[in-house]
Amino acid sequence: MEIGKKKAQPNLWVPDNKKNFWKTMKNQKILYLMSIPFVVWIFVFNYLPVWGWTMAFQDFRPGRSITEQEWVGFKHFITLFQDPHFYLVLRNTLVMSLMLLIVGFTIPIIFAVSLNELKDSLFKRSVQTISYLPHFVSWVVVAGIVTKMLSTDGGIINDLLVSLNIIESPIQFMAQGHWFWVILTGADIWKEMGWNSIIFLAAMAGVDPQLYEAARVDGANRWRRIWHITLPGIRPTIMVILILSIGNMISIGFERQLLLGNSLVREYSEVLELYALNYGIGMGNYSYGTALGIFNSMVSIILLLLANGFFKRMSNTSVM
Amino acid sequence: MMKNMKLDRVTLPERMFDICNYIFMGVIVTIMLYPFLNVLAISLNDSTDTVRGGIYAWPREFTLNNYAVIMQYDTLITGFMNSVLRTVIGTVLGLIACSMVAYTLSRQDFQAKKFVSIAIVLTMFFSGGLIPTYMLMRDLELINTFAVYIFPLLISAWNVIIIRSFMDNLPVALQESAKIDGANDFTIYWKIILPICKPVLATIALFIAVMQWNMWFDTYIYNSTNESLTTLQYELMKILESTSTSAGAGMDSVRGTADQTNRVSPESVRMAITIVTMVPILIVYPFLQKYFVKGMTLGAVK
Known part of the structure; x- marks a missing residue:
């Protein structure tokens, strides 16, 4: 019935949420079940840590509970x-x-x-x-490779530079x-x-x-x-x-x-x-x-x- | 293109450009490939012979001994198992989670679409930071568990967005007929949407698998005291660290974890381990190239 609309977005089931919020919610309960648990998940793993920012305003001691922590304001920022x-x-x-x-x-x-x-x-x-x-x-492998390429014994970079007479003795790249x-x-x-x-x-x-x-x-x-x-x-x-x-x-x-x-x-x-x-x-x-x-x-x-x-x-x- | 052939009469500067460009590309390919060749050559070379130096692109005294040696490192075997496990479980669960959320977001009629969408997109800009996250894991008692490899990495906003933009472009008629036949939303997602999303799911599977396989930091920070939960990347990190630090530096206070067996492993053996950690991913990616190139671009346009 709404052929003209099709090209825009897959707007298949004409939203009837204007009519009745709870009724729509009931109809879409499976969609809710498919997404809300993950929103809760995200809340726990991504947003809850933001709450941990309060630690910056306390003298945080791992042993104590949140209520027992001592609040110190901006002390740590001043330090x-x-x-x-x-x-x-x-x-x-x-x-x-x-x-x-x-x-x-x-x-x-x-x-x-x-x-x-x-x-x-x-x-x-x-x-x-x-x-x-x-x-x-x-990055573990890359770091290993870079260390190898730049090493003083058998590293290609040092070997090349020395054989081209650009430098006289190998450079300790990783130590400088x-x-x-x-x-x-x-x-x-x-x-x-x-x-x-x-x-x-x-x-x-x-x-x-x-x-x-x-x-x-x-x-x-x-x-x-x-x-x-x-x-x-x-x-x-x-x-x-x-x-x-x-x-x-x-x-x-x-x-x-x-x-x-x-x-x-x-x-x-x-x-x-x-x-x-x-x-x-x-x-x-x-x-x-x-x-x-x-x-x-x-x-x-x-x-x-x-x-x-x-x-x-x-x-x-x-x-x- | 054809009718312009005569325009293609290549002038000298044009040809010079092409030659320079080919040389430039040749240099780049060499720089990209040589380190891998070098590592492979050393890993296939006799370990006492390696000490003499001078191994570049191919082994001097070919042997598979180094690979036999690393089979005897118990922690490496455990690490390999854990890496495989976390990659498989993490990828399967991550794919299901991301695609499920993406499907609800692709449904224009979904009431909570906006809310869910904002909750997910915001995670791209917000992060609690290292220490609060560490404290959270401690409070959730996820430290020294295998679950810490899976749970925090389950949903990634980026992946959800990529899958969703793929789903947005699917024809509506597919879902409509199923709906009329009385299929519920989950059945539509599972039976109709998922099968046609194979290209994008392949891309995301590769992204998640690469991330999981290459992850070492969570082992380092959460599970470093439990040897049965170690991962291959972490083991490699310890081995490489111990040699690079003992070569010139002395151990860092936080990193003083390498054990004695690692410290003495010869270069050829270390390189063999490096090859083992790289190969699984490197075998897979060229076959998925056309998918992930598409996936990358799709995500970037959004």
Whole structure:
């Protein structure tokens, strides 16, 4: 009866919830049974921990119950801002976030563009498949591989550099702090470049081929076609991914740092969450660790909102 | 395309571009593949010979001995079992949970659609953080249980959204006729929707399986004291850590967990373990490529 509506959305059973709320609810009891238990589940595992943020305002002792905890207001936050180590950790977090953002955002686009320019489709598909490979490997393995590649005995990087006479003796990459940021960024790009290019490649496939032909007739060379057709064609995708990356910027996690770092490079490898882990759980300072966690989340949300607002004004792109 | 063949008369700069591009791609492929080849070569090389160094892309003294050696590590066998178990159980349950929720969200007439949708999407932006989550697991008495591998990871907002957008594009007529025949909502979901969602379910299954198989942190933080609950990734992590730290650094306070057998395992054996942890996933993913590429794009557009 509503053929015209079909094209929009699968709006099959005309909602009669305006008529009678409870009656509809009864009719849809199976749908409720299929979703509400999972909402409760999500509430427990995702939202209940947010309640744990109260710990940051207490002197939390694991043995006591919630009512017995001592409330201390902003004490832990004040300690936090007076802690010199906090600023060191914050620096590491920000520098690595920024490096990961810039490199992790531009390289996949460059890779996708080059891939898009390949005509040979078998070669193209093989390159694609191979480039996804490291994404499926865990960070544990990647850390192992990176350590092996950079090692001083038999690591390919050192062997290459020495045999090309770029350096005289092997460099202890993993033991020198100032290399850490570069190693981490490099490892990340190695692992995720192919995977992150998927979205851009898909967007490029959507660009109208007639545009390329027209440009070609007009005598535009490869670079010009890339610059004036491919890149503008994927601009909306680039924007959305950029906003999402900025939002995720500071929540870079700690898995990579934990696995690639060691105590020799700690001054460069320790990030906020890792500090919270070591100092919070490792040494039992739960309240202080939680305060660190809250600070991390706050900065992350602010960055996301800022990025979203900025790009909304600039280009009417928004993710929220 | 055909009628433009004469336009394709390749100019010199165009050809230079192509050549450079092929070289660039060749370099990338080498960088992507070499580390795996190197690890494989070392794992297939005699372990005392490996110490001499100089193993690059192929083994010098071929042997399968290293793989035989790791079969004797009890914790590795337990870890392997647990990893397989958590991957299988986690994937099956996760698929059912995510697709069920996704189905209710794809039903435009569902009363609580908005509420459920918001509850799920918000989890993408909110997280309680490390320590509160740890405390919650402790309060729920999930520490030192196998369930901690499954429960917290059951529903992922991202997966629900991807499945839902697939379901949104299905023709309505499918469900309509079943409804007229008197099928209830669960039957429609189970008998009609799920079978046609195979492509997207394959994608999500791969995502969940990869995540489960590669997870080591939950073992490290929740179950590290219970050897019977260890996982393969965690065992590998301990082995790699112990060598990288003993090589130059000395143990970190929180990480001082490696035992003596791990400490002395030679490089070839470590690489054999690395191969074992990688292979299951690497065998599967090329076959699912066309599905997950679609799945990724679908999720990103939404």
